[in-house]
Amino acid sequence: DVKVTQSSRYLVKRTGEKVFLECVQDMDHENMFWYRQDPGLGLRLIYFSYDVKMKEKGDIPEGYSVSREKKERFSLILESASTNQTSMYLCASIQAGGPPNTGELFFGEGSRLTVL
Amino acid sequence: AQSVAQPEDQVNVAEGNPLTVKCTYSVSGNPYLFWYVQYPNRGLQFLLKYITGDNLVKGSYGFEAEFNKSQTSFHLKKPSALVSDSALYFCAVRDSQPSNSNSGYALNFGKGTSLLVTP
Numbered sequence: 363d364v365k366v367t368q369s370s371r372y373l374v375k376r377t378g379e380k381v382f383l384e385c386v387q388d389m390d391h392e393n394m395f396w397y398r399q400d401p402g403l404g405l406r407l408i409y410f411s412y413d414v415k416m417k418e419k420g421d422i423p424e425g426y427s428v429s430r431e432k433k434e435r436f437s438l439i440l441e442s443a444s445t446n447q448t449s450m451y452l453c454a455s456i457q458a459g460g461p462p463n464t465g466e467l468f469f470g471e472g473s474r475l476t477v478l
Numbered sequence: 479a480q481s482v483a484q485p486e487d488q489v490n491v492a493e494g495n496p497l498t499v500k501c502t503y504s505v506s507g508n509p510y511l512f513w514y515v516q517y518p519n520r521g522l523q524f525l526l527k528y529i530t531g532d533n534l535v536k537g538s539y540g541f542e543a544e545f546n547k548s549q550t551s552f553h554l555k556k557p558s559a560l561v562s563d564s565a566l567y568f569c570a571v572r573d574s575q576p577s578n579s580n581s582g583y584a585l586n587f588g589k590g591t592s593l594l595v596t597p
Contacts, residue, residue, distance in 0.1 A: 366521075397587075404484075404589035405570075405585075405587040454522075467512075467524075467583075469514075469523075471520055472519070474519070
């Protein structure tokens with residue numbers, strides 16, 4: 363069974379702290395994504411990665427960075443957390459390659475971050 | 479640019495009645511369309527997708543959706559709602575021929591519709 367694991371389900375941090383959100387997938391997928399979910403705003407794409415060490419900005423990258431040192435792991439980093447980064451963070455992955463990929467994204471369970 | 483609109487923040491329906499959750503989309507090319515469901519404090523679960531072919535697609539838990547190209551819609555439906563269907567539903571789209579091949583797999587999501595099924 364396919365699996366995307368976000369190790370931290372709930373985190374509480376203080377303003378200015380550095381925060382790491384980890385995501386691991388066991389499906390050998392090339393593409394991985396970080397979304398942020400807020401009530402009334404749906405899911406917004408923060409960053410994505412299409413290969414090891416490769417990354418591209420999504421729609422709302424400000425205040426975030428990412429790391430992809432291994433294919434199965436994609437980390438989201440908040441260098442200096444702020445209260446407006448309190449949110450639910452969702453990691454997803456998909457296989458790439460072949461003709462236009464018609465597959466769906468596979469999501470983790472989410473990491474709910476509260477910044478005080 | 480591609481986008482999704484879910485015009486209803488909340489849909490209320492009585493158990494046993496049919497339900498519809500609305501979705502309209504905008505893409506420059508042909509759309510790939512998806513529905514996901516989210517239960518409280520959980521991730522998103524895939525329900526169904528439209529890629530090509532039959533306009534009526536069937537998915538998990540008895541849900542189906544109808545693709546209407548002329549109305550650019552992809553409404554989610556179920557003939558008989560269950561209390562356990564109460565959840566947050568997201569419609570999503572991506573272009574079948576994205577201009578950026580690297581970002582082409584990312585989905586654009588609607589704001590979500592909260593479905594409440596009452597006994």
